[in-house]
Amino acid sequence: MRIPRNVPPRRGYALLMCLLVIAVTSSMVLTLFNMLSLQKAETSARAKLLLADSLADAAVEHALAKLIAQRDYEGSETIALDKSRIYRLQVARDDKQGLLFVTGEAVVQGAAGEQPTQRSLSRTFTLEQLDKRRAAVGLR
Structure with a gap:
């Protein structure tokens, strides 16, 4: 026999x-x-961003290497490492004040549809600083 429960x-x-x-x-x-x-x-x-910073710094160092090899170098150059990584170096002179203005710019392209990442780095050197660097590598 079943006992009825009150709990449903x-x-x-x-x-x-x-x-x-x-x-x-x-x-x-x-x-x-x-x-x-x-x-x-x-x-x-x-x-x-890190790659663009590194490429801009590399452009400045590349320009300095050109100045060490050729003291009177002036101008700009664009170097494409591949389709997505490009850097540009630029050297301007102010011989009256004895200054060199070195600029490195980098553009890193991402995936299709993304905005490219751009960075720029500028440095100013005196001709005396350049001569010290040239002397350090054995050039005068």
Whole structure:
């Protein structure tokens, strides 16, 4: 014989709990995916910026190497390492004040549709500083 209960049966309670766990887990996975994609984009942008800074510095050093090899060098030159990485060096002189103005510019192109990253670096040298560098490598 059955004893009647006053408590109604809990039909679907386990299914409801499973759906709740799936919803919370899905939300956590989507948040993690979003966070990782943002982190990847930031890392990529930082890498392009670091590369552009390095290329601008390399352009200045390239210009200094040209000045060490040829003291009266003046002008500009553009060097394309590949389609996505280009740097430009420029040397201007002020012989009255004995100054050299060296500028390095770099452009790093990202993926299609992205804006290129551009950096510029300028340095001013005196002719005496140039002569010291030339003497350090054995040139006069």
